[in-house]
Amino acid sequence: xYLFLYLPLVVVVAYSFNQSRLGAEWTGxxxxxxxxxxxxAEMMRAAWNSLVIGLVASVSxxxxxxLAGLALHKFRLRLLPVLIVTPLAIPDILWGVSLLVFFVLxxxxxxxxxxxxxxxxxxxxxxxxVIRARxxxxxxxxxxxxxxxxxxAWGSFRFVTLPLMAPGIIAGALLAFTMSIDxxxxxxxxxxxxxxxxxxxxxxxxxxxxxxxINAVSTLLMVLTMLLVLAIARLSPQIPSGKP
Amino acid sequence: xxxxxIRHVTKRFGGLAAVSDASLEIQPGEFxxxxxxxxxxxxxxxRMIAGFDVPDAGQILLDGVDLAATPPERRPFHxxxxxxxxxxxxxxxxxIAFPLRMAKVDERKLAARVAAALGEVxxxxxxxxxxxxxxxxxxxxxxxxxxxxxxxxLLLLDEPLAALDLKxxxxxxxxLISLQKDVGITFVYVxxxxxxxxxxxxxxxxxxxxxxxxxxxxDEVYEFPxxxxxxxxxxxxxxxxxxxxxxxxxRVTLNVAGLGTVRAWSxxxxxxxxxxxxxxxxxxxQLDRAPSSGGEASHFLGTIRGQxxxxxxxxxxxxxxxxxxxxxxxxNSTARGARLFAPGDQIYLSWGYDAGRFxxxx
Ligand SMILES: Nc1ncnc2c1ncn2[C@@H]1O[C@H](COP(=O)(O)OP(=O)(O)OP(=O)(O)O)[C@@H](O)[C@H]1O
Ligand SMILES: [Mg+2]
Numbered sequence: 001x002y003l004f005l006y007l008p009l010v011v012v013v014a015y016s017f018n019q020s021r022l023g024a025e026w027t028g029x030x031x032x033x034x035x036x037x038x039x040x041a042e043m044m045r046a047a048w049n050s051l052v053i054g055l056v057a058s059v060s061x062x063x064x065x066x067l068a069g070l071a072l073h074k075f076r077l078r079l080l081p082v083l084i085v086t087p088l089a090i091p092d093i094l095w096g097v098s099l100l101v102f103f104v105l106x107x108x109x110x111x112x113x114x115x116x117x118x119x120x121x122x123x124x125x126x127x128x129x130v131i132r133a134r135x136x137x138x139x140x141x142x143x144x145x146x147x148x149x150x151x152x153a154w155g156s157f158r159f160v161t162l163p164l165m166a167p168g169i170i171a172g173a174l175l176a177f178t179m180s181i182d183x184x185x186x187x188x189x190x191x192x193x194x195x196x197x198x199x200x201x202x203x204x205x206x207x208x209x210x211x212x213x214i215n216a217v218s219t220l221l222m223v224l225t226m227l228l229v230l231a232i233a234r235l236s237p238q239i240p241s242g243k244p
Numbered sequence: 245x246x247x248x249x250i251r252h253v254t255k256r257f258g259g260l261a262a263v264s265d266a267s268l269e270i271q272p273g274e275f276x277x278x279x280x281x282x283x284x285x286x287x288x289x290x291r292m293i294a295g296f297d298v299p300d301a302g303q304i305l306l307d308g309v310d311l312a313a314t315p316p317e318r319r320p321f322h323x324x325x326x327x328x329x330x331x332x333x334x335x336x337x338x339x340i341a342f343p344l345r346m347a348k349v350d351e352r353k354l355a356a357r358v359a360a361a362l363g364e365v366x367x368x369x370x371x372x373x374x375x376x377x378x379x380x381x382x383x384x385x386x387x388x389x390x391x392x393x394x395x396x397x398l399l400l401l402d403e404p405l406a407a408l409d410l411k412x413x414x415x416x417x418x419x420l421i422s423l424q425k426d427v428g429i430t431f432v433y434v435x436x437x438x439x440x441x442x443x444x445x446x447x448x449x450x451x452x453x454x455x456x457x458x459x460x461x462x463d464e465v466y467e468f469p470x471x472x473x474x475x476x477x478x479x480x481x482x483x484x485x486x487x488x489x490x491x492x493x494x495r496v497t498l499n500v501a502g503l504g505t506v507r508a509w510s511x512x513x514x515x516x517x518x519x520x521x522x523x524x525x526x527x528x529x530q531l532d533r534a535p536s537s538g539g540e541a542s543h544f545l546g547t548i549r550g551q552x553x554x555x556x557x558x559x560x561x562x563x564x565x566x567x568x569x570x571x572x573x574x575x576n577s578t579a580r581g582a583r584l585f586a587p588g589d590q591i592y593l594s595w596g597y598d599a600g601r602f603x604x605x606x
Contacts, residue, residue, distance in 0.1 A: 145325060
């Protein structure tokens with residue numbers, strides 16, 4: 001079953017090193033398609049866009065998501081968790097359409113800014129959930145102990161809560177970056193005509209012809225995603241959570 | 245003047261009064277214990293002293309000054325939490341240095357003081373370790389060192405030994421006693437373990453359902469329990485329904501259900517006809533094969549109904565008449581001690597007139 005899942009990925013990786021242009025048969029190993037890829041100015045611009053959007057969106061989403069996670073933890077309100085978790089369950093297509101309508105209503109020109117705003121919007125919840133999980137694993141008495149030992153409210157946050165939360169913040173940021181760089185549907189709706197990201201670029205290329213260049217860029221994207229996911233997984237259980 | 249004074253403090257959670265109308269005074273240098281069963285409000289009272297919880301009514305005063313407006317970080321108290329609450333992302337040395345850093349003590353003077361504090365709790369070589377690499381007893385000592393390093397006026401300890409095994413607990417008990425003597429800091433200690441309270445404390449406040457039931461030295465609360473709850477909670481006690489027939493100062497003559505006339509002491513003034521219980525500690529009862537010849541002693545004939553061997557002592561259940569069952573405790577002073585009596589044996593019980601306590605109802 002898993003083999004079936006990974007087989008297409010393996011094929012894409014393998015064919016990105018294939019000499020044959022048509023891709024049906026194996027004619028020999030080459031890095032040619034990677035050279036083509038890096039020489040492709042449009043592709044490079046799309047990659048650059050993806051990177052900028054990913055960085056800006058993940059950093060902003062991390063800031064807001066962390067605050068939301070702290071709020072979730074501190075004020076155990078009935079409605080707030082629902083408000084924050086619901087976006088995770090909303091289909092991308094709904095996000096895409098509604099954000100598009102919203103931006104149009106606001107008279108916002110579609111482009112980098114609208115894509116970034118859209119990505120921040122859907123990434124916040126992921127970060128908030130990661131942060132809350134991290135905080136709920138933390139021993140409450142640590143913060144009280146800090147206050148008790150002379151730290152002000154800010155001091156106990158700065159020296160105890162924040163350092164203990166840090167792995168969660170990093171994991172949340174990486175997750176947001178992964179979500180952003182891989183997103184197609186929401187970007188498709190909110191990017192307008194001028195802005196292209198890597199997934200959008202790949203999609204438009206496929207509509208014309210399948211070239212091994214696509215295999216190459218897909219391979220790179222896949223490797224990046226896997227590295228990020230690995231990093232997130234490593235960050236999560238490793239650090240002492242504060243439970244004695 | 246008292247170091248800390250608690251005046252009519254009440255704290256409610258929803259409809260439940262976790263602490264109600266508690267008043268007590270703690271003197272400088274004292275080892276003061278809050279003792280009571282689970283849920284009686286000990287932790288809640290301690291948290292109000294520390295400043296984590298705010299009383300709904302009443303006052304907490306330090307040197308006669310109300311602490312209501314003082315946040316926890318500005319109270320000269322530190323707490324040793326039951327979970328130790330060591331910061332997992334800091335080394336042992338950084339944990340211990342935390343209060344000094346918060347007080348902005350010069351970093352250059354810090355190292356020496358941390359080293360001294362580590363020495364005080366015999367953890368010299370552990371400074372660079374992280375808390376998760378320590379045993380329970382070591383964590384305990386780090387928590388103590390951290391709480392004592394800047395010499396607070398008051399150290400609050402919430403069941404600090406509850407998580408340790410018996411041997412280590414006994415060892416830490418004697419360490420706590422000598423530590424408190426050495427540093428001369430006032431301790432407020434919370435426990436539900438009456439043995440621990442008796443062993444450690446200068447004075448004990450026995451709490452029940454949010455109220456302070458009795459305050460006294462260990463021997464006062466053990467020997468002169470103020471009410472049925474204290475008599476029952478501290479140690480074991482035979483409690484027999486009784487009524488005052490005659491009195492002469494503190495000495496009372498009781499009519500005890502199933503026993504008849506018994507003489508006892510009353511620590512509180514009472515009147516003829518008052519109802520209550522006769523409280524009789526098991527170790528104050530003598531068991532003999534022949535009737536003893538004590539002048540004023542009470543003696544009864546009984547039958548052994550059961551025995552429990554506890555190593556150092558043996559507890560006998562003895563039936564008197566056909567109604568009253570009492571526990572008596574005999575030290576196993578010889579190897580044969582445990583087998584002195586067997587179930588079914590007829591024996592004589594006796595106790596001195598000052599062994600029994602009359603405790604008023606209400
Ligand atoms: N934050 C809270 N919210 C609601 N009820 C509480 C809270 N804290 C304590 N209580 C209740 O107040 C009562 C006293 O609790 P407290 O923790 O002071 O007891 P305790 O004497 O320390 O018991 P233990 O020996 O089990 O620690 C209990 O019935 C408890 O359920
Ligand atoms: Mg408690």
